[in-house]
Amino acid sequence: MKEGFRQAMAWLHTWAGLLFGWLLFAIFLTGTLAYFKDEISHWMQPEIPARSVSAETSLTLAQNYLQQHAAGASRWLIDLPDARDPGLTVRWQQAPANPGERGRFEAKTLDAQTGAEVQGRDSMGGEFFYRFHFQLQMPYPWGRWLSTIAAMVMFVALITGIITHKKIFKDFFTFRPRKGQRSWLDGHNAVGVLVLPFHLMITYSSLVIFMSMVMPASIVASYGSDVRKFYDEVFPASKTPERADVAAPLAAMAPLLNKASEQWSGGHTARLSVSNPGDANATVVLSRAGDRVVHDFGRAVTFNGVSGQMLGSTPEQPLAMAVGGAFYGLHMGHFAGSVLRWLYFICGLAGTAMIGTGLVIWLGKRQLKHAKSGVMPFELRLVEVLNIASMAGLVSAVAVFFLANRLLPVALAERADWEVNAFFMAWGLSVLHAMLRPGHKAWVEQLVFGAALFVAVPLINALTTPWNLGVALMQGDWALAGFDLTCLATGLFLAWAAWKMQRAGNTVSVKKPRRETPRPITLEQGV
Amino acid sequence: MLLALLLTYAGFTALCLSMPRHHDELLSRKPSTRRRQGLKLAGWFLLGLSLWAAVSANGWSFGLVDWFAVLMLSALALVLLLPYRPRLALALAGVSLLASPVAAWAQC
Numbered sequence: 092m093k094e095g096f097r098q099a100m101a102w103l104h105t106w107a108g109l110l111f112g113w114l115l116f117a118i119f120l121t122g123t124l125a126y127f128k129d130e131i132s133h134w135m136q137p138e139i140p141a142r143s144v145s146a147e148t149s150l151t152l153a154q155n156y157l158q159q160h161a162a163g164a165s166r167w168l169i170d171l172p173d174a175r176d177p178g179l180t181v182r183w184q185q186a187p188a189n190p191g192e193r194g195r196f197e198a199k200t201l202d203a204q205t206g207a208e209v210q211g212r213d214s215m216g217g218e219f220f221y222r223f224h225f226q227l228q229m230p231y232p233w234g235r236w237l238s239t240i241a242a243m244v245m246f247v248a249l250i251t252g253i254i255t256h257k258k259i260f261k262d263f264f265t266f267r268p269r270k271g272q273r274s275w276l277d278g279h280n281a282v283g284v285l286v287l288p289f290h291l292m293i294t295y296s297s298l299v300i301f302m303s304m305v306m307p308a309s310i311v312a313s314y315g316s317d318v319r320k321f322y323d324e325v326f327p328a329s330k331t332p333e334r335a336d337v338a339a340p341l342a343a344m345a346p347l348l349n350k351a352s353e354q355w356s357g358g359h360t361a362r363l364s365v366s367n368p369g370d371a372n373a374t375v376v377l378s379r380a381g382d383r384v385v386h387d388f389g390r391a392v393t394f395n396g397v398s399g400q401m402l403g404s405t406p407e408q409p410l411a412m413a414v415g416g417a418f419y420g421l422h423m424g425h426f427a428g429s430v431l432r433w434l435y436f437i438c439g440l441a442g443t444a445m446i447g448t449g450l451v452i453w454l455g456k457r458q459l460k461h462a463k464s465g466v467m468p469f470e471l472r473l474v475e476v477l478n479i480a481s482m483a484g485l486v487s488a489v490a491v492f493f494l495a496n497r498l499l500p501v502a503l504a505e506r507a508d509w510e511v512n513a514f515f516m517a518w519g520l521s522v523l524h525a526m527l528r529p530g531h532k533a534w535v536e537q538l539v540f541g542a543a544l545f546v547a548v549p550l551i552n553a554l555t556t557p558w559n560l561g562v563a564l565m566q567g568d569w570a571l572a573g574f575d576l577t578c579l580a581t582g583l584f585l586a587w588a589a590w591k592m593q594r595a596g597n598t599v600s601v602k603k604p605r606r607e608t609p610r611p612i613t614l615e616q617g618v
Numbered sequence: 619m620l621l622a623l624l625l626t627y628a629g630f631t632a633l634c635l636s637m638p639r640h641h642d643e644l645l646s647r648k649p650s651t652r653r654r655q656g657l658k659l660a661g662w663f664l665l666g667l668s669l670w671a672a673v674s675a676n677g678w679s680f681g682l683v684d685w686f687a688v689l690m691l692s693a694l695a696l697v698l699l700l701p702y703r704p705r706l707a708l709a710l711a712g713v714s715l716l717a718s719p720v721a722a723w724a725q726c
Contacts, residue, residue: 261637263633266701288689421683430619435687
């Protein structure tokens with residue numbers, strides 16, 4: 092390969108990686124957390140107990156509840172609990188007062204075992220990380236556009252990174268710690284190359300998921316301005332039947348679960364939607380859970396609500412959609428059991444680490460030139476502040492989000508919003524702190540702070556709620572226990588990182604000249 | 619998934635040892651050409667076998683995902699272990715090989 096070409100690719104890798112590195116770090120970290128979305132939500136709403144009851148039992152409870160409380164509604168929606176999400180959620184839509192209007196929705200969460208209403212504290216839970224990782228807390232199209240662009244840049248950075256890396260196979264097993272810049276580059280290459288299948292899959296699939304937003308040309312060419320029609324054809328919504336206005340009792344829905352499962356060769360039902368309950372024209376639509384690698388968009392079976400007879404089922408999706416479904420399924424990992432889910436999580440962390448090490452390398456290389464003079468140019472100082480706030484600051488903000496969930500009063504108005512506000516306030520403060528303190532000290536202090544916050548999470552949890560680690564372990568609630576233990580492990584890891592950072596700084600500080608505020612040199616111990 | 623993990627880890631260790639630099643670091647001598655080729659062959663064979671193990675345990679779609687997951691994880695674990703605990707890294711590969719028939723028996 093021509094050296095000039097490789098240099099051009101290295102240039103692109105360096106600058107694309109720098110400009111989008113901070114954003115990509117946040118997207119990767121929150122996206123990784125989103126693999127445990129339901130577990131995080133469970134921890135953040137511990138009032139909703141985890142039960143191991145059969146889907147039939149829960150469904151019967153839900154049906155009884157809705158028949159008592161929402162008999163006149165035009166539509167019921169029932170979300171069945173599963174191993175990860177313990178809540179049995181029922182929602183119903185009131186028949187609209189005037190025809191043509193949309194009826195009001197009401198939602199309740201039920202205990203899956205007793206059928207009693209349970210009130211979880213107001214919180215976005217894991218949904219916050221999931222939403223943030225592609226909407227970036229921005230108004231509707233902008234956040235998605237920005238994350239789409241970030242995904243493209245990530246793809247470019249991966250490809251250029253592969254081209255730039257001269258010795259992929261020769262250095263495949265190489266990691267040399269305690270060698271300053273060399274170690275950071277080794278680490279960057281190792282997590283990049285060894286977890287490359289995941290990086291390529293996650294980045295490419297995100298582009299596939301965003302495709303209809305980014306490249307609508309193919310849709311616009313065939314459907315013109317009537318884009319709605321495209322979606323109607325691709326996702327045939329089950330049509331709502333007209334009311335017969337003849338009262339007829341709804342059949343028991345629990346046996347339908349088995350019938351649907353037969354249609355899906357063993358697949359499970361995640362959601363039931365009942366139209367016109369209590370009417371002669373009632374229908375029940377069962378939607379399949381995402382329990383396969385190839386995600387099936389809108390797979391459903393429809394039954395007559397009175398006789399229980401099957402009315403129809405959506406056909407197998409065409410191949411092109413199955414390919415899209417495979418990328419969607421792989422990206423989301425809904426099908427993953429607990430072991431594979433942890434592996435997904437580790438891969439996500441590896442991706443986050445790859446981006447983080449890349450940012451550190453960019454700065455470290457350029458700081459070397461200014462190490463002697465001791466004065467750092469403005470642009471390097473800017474990168475340093477952004478590095479600190481986007482990495483150490485973000486990690487601390489995540490811990491603040493969890494702590495806010497336990498410390499904010501349960502009755503606080505707009506509580507869920509305040510948890511999110513706490514997250515962004517903590518993140519903002521970390522920028523301020525990084526600006527005010529010299530680089531190396533800021534790193535150490537923010538890492539120590541993050542470590543303390545994460546260790547505090549299980550402690551505060553034990554002090555403010557009855558669901559402490561011991562109780563969770565005794566009850567065998569592994570989602571709660573795992574959350575506490577993971578926070579503890581994260582705290583220890585951050586403390587270790589702070590200690591390493593402190594030591595790395597001390598070896599350098601010997602040769603640093605006295606009095607300079609923006610101190611460079613984070614991790615070089617003399618290469 | 620366990621059998622596939624054991625096989626990928628042992629396979630990657632064999633491939634690692636087939637490279638003179640790593641062989642020298644881990645066992646303090648350069649390997650002969652014959653030995654290198656043997657290790658290389660064994661490594662690729664074990665990786666191939668692990669693909670079969672993953673697919674036969676969980677079908678093609680889940681099996682392939684599992685296989686890629688353990689492939690990445692075992693390589694990452696090996697590379698992070700090598701500089702800090704080289705003896706342990708090698709011992710684990712030996713244990714993996716010894717335990718794999720048991721895991722295979724449990725899987726069938």
